[in-house]
Amino acid sequence: xxxxxxxxxxxxxxxxxxxxxxxxxxxxxxxxxxxxxxxxxxxxxxxxxxxxxxxxxxxxxxxxxxxxxxxxxxxxxxxxxxxxxxxxxxxxxxxxxxxxxxxxxxxxxxxxxxxxxxxxxxxxxxxxxxxxxxxxxxxxxxxxxxxxxxxxxxxxxxxxxxxxxxxxxxxxxxxxxxxxxxxxxxxxxxxxxxxxxxxxxxxxxxxxxxxxxxxxxxxxxxxxxxxxxxxxxxxxxxxxxxxxxxxxxxxxxxxxxxxxxxxxxxxxxxxxxxxxxxxxxxxxxxxxxxxxxxxxxxxxxxxxxxxxxxxxxxxxxxxxxxxxxxxxxxxxxxxxxxxxxxxxxxxxxxxxxxxxxxxxxxxxxxxxxxxxxx
Amino acid sequence: xxxxxxxxxxxxxxxxxxxxxxxxxxxxxxxxxxxxxxxxxxxxxxxxxxxxxxxxxxxxxxxxxxxxxxxxxxxxxxxxxxxxxxxxxxxxxxxxxxxxxxxxxxxxxxxxxxxxxxxxxxxxxxxxxxxxxxxxxxxxxxxxxxxxxxxxxxxxxxxxxxxxxxxxxxxxxxxxxxxxxxxxxxxxxxxxxxxxxxxxxxxxxxxxxxxxxxxxxxxxxxxxxxxxxxxxxxxxxxxxxxxxxxxxxxxxxxxxxxxxxxxxxxxxxxxxxxxxxxxxxxxxxxxxxxxxxxxxxxxxxxxxxxxxxxxxxxxxxxxxxxxxxxxxxxxxxxxxxxxxxxxxxxxxxxxxxxxxxxxxxxxxxxxxxxxxxx
Numbered sequence: 001x002x003x004x005x006x007x008x009x010x011x012x013x014x015x016x017x018x019x020x021x022x023x024x025x026x027x028x029x030x031x032x033x034x035x036x037x038x039x040x041x042x043x044x045x046x047x048x049x050x051x052x053x054x055x056x057x058x059x060x061x062x063x064x065x066x067x068x069x070x071x072x073x074x075x076x077x078x079x080x081x082x083x084x085x086x087x088x089x090x091x092x093x094x095x096x097x098x099x100x101x102x103x104x105x106x107x108x109x110x111x112x113x114x115x116x117x118x119x120x121x122x123x124x125x126x127x128x129x130x131x132x133x134x135x136x137x138x139x140x141x142x143x144x145x146x147x148x149x150x151x152x153x154x155x156x157x158x159x160x161x162x163x164x165x166x167x168x169x170x171x172x173x174x175x176x177x178x179x180x181x182x183x184x185x186x187x188x189x190x191x192x193x194x195x196x197x198x199x200x201x202x203x204x205x206x207x208x209x210x211x212x213x214x215x216x217x218x219x220x221x222x223x224x225x226x227x228x229x230x231x232x233x234x235x236x237x238x239x240x241x242x243x244x245x246x247x248x249x250x251x252x253x254x255x256x257x258x259x260x261x262x263x264x265x266x267x268x269x270x271x272x273x274x275x276x277x278x279x280x281x282x283x284x285x286x287x288x289x290x291x292x293x294x295x296x297x298x299x300x301x302x303x304x305x306x307x308x309x310x311x312x313x314x315x316x317x318x319x320x321x322x323x324x325x326x327x328x329x330x331x332x333x334x335x336x337x338x339x340x341x342x343x344x345x346x347x348x349x350x351x352x353x354x355x356x357x358x359x360x361x362x363x364x365x366x367x368x369x370x371x372x373x374x
Numbered sequence: 375x376x377x378x379x380x381x382x383x384x385x386x387x388x389x390x391x392x393x394x395x396x397x398x399x400x401x402x403x404x405x406x407x408x409x410x411x412x413x414x415x416x417x418x419x420x421x422x423x424x425x426x427x428x429x430x431x432x433x434x435x436x437x438x439x440x441x442x443x444x445x446x447x448x449x450x451x452x453x454x455x456x457x458x459x460x461x462x463x464x465x466x467x468x469x470x471x472x473x474x475x476x477x478x479x480x481x482x483x484x485x486x487x488x489x490x491x492x493x494x495x496x497x498x499x500x501x502x503x504x505x506x507x508x509x510x511x512x513x514x515x516x517x518x519x520x521x522x523x524x525x526x527x528x529x530x531x532x533x534x535x536x537x538x539x540x541x542x543x544x545x546x547x548x549x550x551x552x553x554x555x556x557x558x559x560x561x562x563x564x565x566x567x568x569x570x571x572x573x574x575x576x577x578x579x580x581x582x583x584x585x586x587x588x589x590x591x592x593x594x595x596x597x598x599x600x601x602x603x604x605x606x607x608x609x610x611x612x613x614x615x616x617x618x619x620x621x622x623x624x625x626x627x628x629x630x631x632x633x634x635x636x637x638x639x640x641x642x643x644x645x646x647x648x649x650x651x652x653x654x655x656x657x658x659x660x661x662x663x664x665x666x667x668x669x670x671x672x673x674x675x676x677x678x679x680x681x682x683x684x685x686x687x688x689x690x691x692x693x694x695x696x697x698x699x700x701x702x703x704x705x706x707x708x709x710x711x712x713x714x715x716x717x718x719x720x721x722x723x724x725x726x727x728x729x730x731x732x733x734x735x736x737x738x739x740x741x742x743x744x745x746x747x748x
Contacts, residue, residue, distance in 0.1 A: 086578065150646035164575050167583035201538050201630035204460065208627055209541035237634030241642040253582055254628050256575035258635055260611030265639045268615040269671070272524035273647065276667035283667040289660025293650035297643070 023053050024113035024341035026334050027103040030058025032083025032119020034324045038064040040118050041073075043330025048072040050331070052338045055112050057099040078102045083119030083323075092126040100124065104131035107316045114317040114337040118330060121164050124311060124320050132314045135350055137359025141165050141313030142177045143252070143320060144184050145259060149241050150300050158240060159185050159194075159247045163309055164256035172360070174198070174215040174249055175222065179356050180312045181247035182229035183349035188310075188340060189246075193227065197235030197245035199254060207234055215249075228352045266301055270294075307332030310340065317346050397427050398487035398715035400708050401477040404432025406457025406493020408698045412438040414492050415447075417704025422446040424705070426712045429486050431473040452476045457493030457697075466500040474498065478505035481690045488691040488711040492704060495538050498685060498694050506688045509724055511733025515539050515687030516551045517626070517694060518558050519633060523615050524674050532614060533559050533568075533621045537683055538630035546734070548572070548589040548623055549596065553730050554686045555621035556603035557723035562684075562714060563620075567601065571609030571619035573628060581608060589623075602726045640675050644668075681706030684714065691720050 028044055030037035041063035044054045049072070056063065059079035078099035085091035092101055100119055104127035106112045115132065117124035125141060134141065144161035161181045166173065178196045185194040198216050200208035205216055216234060223231035232245050240248055240258065250258065273294070277287025287294075299305060304325050311318030317340045321333035340346075353359050402418055404411035415437035418428045423446070430437065433453035452473035459465035466475055474493055478501035480486045489506065491498035499515060508515065518535035535555045540547065552570045559568040572590050574582035579590050590608060597605035606619050614622055614632065624632065647668070651661025661668075673679060678699050685692030691714045695707035714720075727733045 086580070150643055151649065167575055167581065167586070199631055201541055201627050206460070207541065212541070212627070237631035237636075238638030238641075240635055241638045250631075253575050253586070254631060257573055257611035257624075257628060258631060261614055261632055261635055262611075262639050264612030264615045265636050266643055267612075269524055269640055269643055269675075272671045272674070273668065275525065276671050277664055279667055282663050286660045286663025286665075286667070289656050290651055290664055291660075293653055293657040293660070294647065297646045297650050300646070301643075 023051065024338055025053045025055055025111065026114050026116055026337045026341070027055045027057065027106040027112035028116045028330075028334060029100045029103040029119055029124075030056060030063060031078075031081035031099045032117070032123065032323055033330070035326065037062045039325075039327050040330045041065050042327035043325075044073050044334060045069055046327055046331035047334035047338070050335055052334050054334060055103075055106055057103040057106075059099075076102060076106075081119065082123055085123070088120070088122035089126045092123065092130055098127075100127045101131065104128055108132045113341040114319065115311075116319045116321065116330075116333050116337050118321055118323055118325070118333075120323060121309075121311075121320050124318055125165055128311060128314045128318050132316050132318075135313055135315050135346060137350075137353060137361075138313040139170075139173050139176055139360055141311055141318075142173075142180055143255075143309040144177075144181055144312055145309040146184070146189060146306065147240075147259075147262070148300055148306070149243060150297055155300070156243055157189060158243075158245060159189070160240065160255055160259060161247070161249060161312075162252040162255050163259045164252045165311065165313075166252040168253070169211070169251035171211060171215045171218060174211070174251065175218050176313075176353060176358050178219055178231070178247065178249045179222075179228060179353045179358050180349050181249060183352040184310060184312065184345060185246045186228075186352075187343050187345050187348045191246045194229050194246040195232045195244070196223070196229045196247040196249060197232045197239065199240070199248050199250035199258070200234035200236065203234050203236060205233060211251075219249075222356050222358060226356045228356055263303060270298055304329030305332060307334075307336040310336070310345070312345070312349060315346065317341055397425065398712055399427045399429050399485065400488050400490055400711045400715070401429045401431065401480040401486035402490045402704075402708060403474045403477040403493055403498075404430060404437060405452075405455035405473045406491070406497065406697055407704070409700065411436045413699075413701050414704045415439050416701035417699075418447050418708060419443055420701055420705035421708035421712070424709055426708050428708060429477075429480055431477040431480075433473075450476060450480075455493065457497055459497070462494070462496035463500045466497065466504055472497075472501075474501045475505065478502055482506045487715040488693065489685075490693045490695065490704075490707050490711050492695055492697055492699070492707075494697060495683075495685075495694050498692055499539055502685060502688045502692055506690050506692075509687055509689050509720065511724075511727060511735075512687040513547050513550055513734055514543075515685055515692075516547075516554055517629075517683040518551075518555055518686055519683040520558070520563060520680065521614075521633075521636070522674050522680070523617060524671055529674070530617055531563060532617075532619060533563070534614065534629055534633060535621070535623060535686075536626040536629050537633045538626045539685065539687075540626040542627070543585070543625035545585060545589045545592060548585070548625065549592050550687075550727060550732050552593055552605070552621065552623045553596075553602060553727045553732050554723050555623060557726040558684060558686065558719060559620045560602075560726075561717050561719050561722045565620045568603050568620040569606045569618070570597070570603045570621040570623060571606045571613065573614070573622050573624035573632070574608035574610065577608050577610060579607060585625075593623075596730050596732060600730045602730055637677060644672055678703030679706060681708075681710040684710070684719070686719070686723060689720065691715055 082091035142162035308321030456465035682695030
């Protein structure tokens with residue numbers, strides 16, 4: 001099984017300091033995938049065949065890696081899973097031997113440079129926050145996903161965030177998400193000066209309720225004073241696939257709903273077309289002739305091809321694939337993490353936020369507060 | 375141009391009291407449509423040909439109705455438009471001669487039984503609130519739209535609300551929206567006991583932030599004590615087209631984004647397939663053979679075929695079509711309003727809310743509050 005070649009790293013990319021002298025190592029949690037650890041491990045082998053260095057956490061005897069391929073990846077036997085926990089935060093605290101916790105610790109301790117977790121956003125987020133920790137000045141991590149827009153070449157994409165790390169958001173969170181998304185679009189997707197839009201129910205700046213209006217005002221002010229992004233204002237639901245913005249910012253509740261809705265509508269529509277192509281002899285013949293072209297459209301929007309969402313805002317990169325992915329999707333997730341680590345997505349995100357003045361200010365310490373004024 | 379026949383009114387439908395003795399009259403505001411008053415007037419003529427009684431407000435000399443057809447609809451010359459106003463609330467207050475205000479007043483005064491407005495949600499909502507007034511016990515009107523789910527017959531649909539009347543919502547608003555949507559689904563779509571879901575970023579009751587969690591708890595409690603609906607709990611974005619619920623409740627910001635996203639994704643995907651069907655001789659031949667079947671899918675999800683959204687929560691029914699509709703969509707909007715008035719959608723919504731105990735309680739008056747306790 002082959003993978004589409006990744007475009008070469010941009011020449012301006014700064015290598016990840018921690019990975020100097022070699023490719024980054026990706027810590028992968030095998031627990032939690034719908035198809036079990038075997039499928040994640042198989043994905044790791046595919047990614048390794050593409051050059052990824054993988055440190056695999058999970059039940060070693062359930063990974064199903066043939067002895068002849070054992071040396072392709074490094075395995076840490078970690079059979080304890082908290083992927084199905086209803087309360088991932090408590091589970092992460094209470095279960096230091098859980099595979100996701102061990103994988104996150106490997107990243108925190110520098111034994112790996114990025115984390116891939118098949119066991120759900122909640123567990124990845126909690127394990128990341130407790131072990132890898134929040135990056136300096138970040139209010140909250142966010143899940144960001146670059147989505148392909150089907151249509152004529154050249155291929156277009158839009159990066160949507162937050163797609164589910166935080167159900168609720170405040171103004172300062174959304175402002176940071178805008179710069180985090182812009183850093184992702186310029187670092188990984190090579191967009192020179194990303195156009196950033198704020199998802200709302202109308203294009204006018206007054207639309208969307210207080211949170212959207214205030215966020216829009218602050219983004220407009222901060223964008224004017226920096227080069228990191230162009231703020232295009234409010235965008236509507238239809239604009240997500242309309243090419244008017246490279247990055248679209250929203251809270252994790254709306255973003256998650258939008259992401260799953262896009263996938264659902266696409267699948268339902270392709271299914272209806274498939275059914276329509278079975279409805280008559282004429283349609284069946286047409287469907288058979290058109291099949292290769294339709295397959296191209298379907299592959300273009302295939303979530304597995306994308307590899308999942310970036311978890312941004314921790315001190316190292318995370319990637320969260322869908323739990324229902326096959327090995328192909330998990331391999332893409334690992335390659336996505338590898339590429340993000342190589343291009344120092346975390347460091348460049350930090351620089352973007354710093355230049356925009358969008359980092360959280362450290363609270364004034366008691367000592368500093370009591371200093372006499374000059 | 376023909377229209378698909380509407381299914382016959384359900385035998386249990388109680389006729390609108392105000393329309394006893396004749397078909398309801400629909401007040402239609404012609405101003406604000408992208409294609410101008412001519413297109414709305416043409417839609418009114420199409421609806422009249424299907425039996426609708428129409429009272430048309432707008433610039434009489436721009437309606438382009440041929441003298442031979444003038445008697446098919448009643449025209450009120452109302453050239454003043456506030457459809458493009460950035461602040462519809464102020465515009466409605468300041469412009470009593472605006473066509474939308476005159477149309478809403480006709481409904482308020484019983485000269486018409488339902489309102490159709492091509493000039494945008496904001497103007498329809500403000501004119502409706504100030505003239506037709508909120509129905510008793512309703513916190514806020516909501517926009518509800520039944521959406522077809524493409525796929526094999528029998529045709530399925532899902533009613534989404536609020537799709538944009540209120541950008542922000544509180545718990546008690548969302549609870550009312552659930553019963554308003556259920557009344558719509560049972561009255562107009564004939565769904566016996568609608569399954570109602572709450573849009574969230576996960577199926578677990580704990581997902582979605584405080585508003586969703588608290589709304590879910592109240593809906594579950596109220597649904598248990600009534601027959602009007604079955605509450606299926608949280609549903610995800612993909613479930614909107616998954617057939618797991620007949621009615622899906624969300625705030626107007628998320629609902630509007632979801633609605634426009636669905637339309638955008640569908641159009642983009644159909645466009646990509648059209649392009650793919652031009653890519654080679656083989657694909658072109660396949661596309662030509664498949665065209666009738668594809669057209670069926672496209673027509674099935676065509677927003678014009680639906681006629682727009684129901685504006686629920688006023689003392690009379692409103693219908694808000696897209697401003698970009700052609701005459702076909704405006705005709706459907708008028709027929710939708712006519713059918714809703716015939717089946718007393720407003721009265722039945724009120725009964726549903728009352729039985730569920732979801733009506734707003736009248737504030738205790740000063741006199742009642744000072745009565746001595748028994």
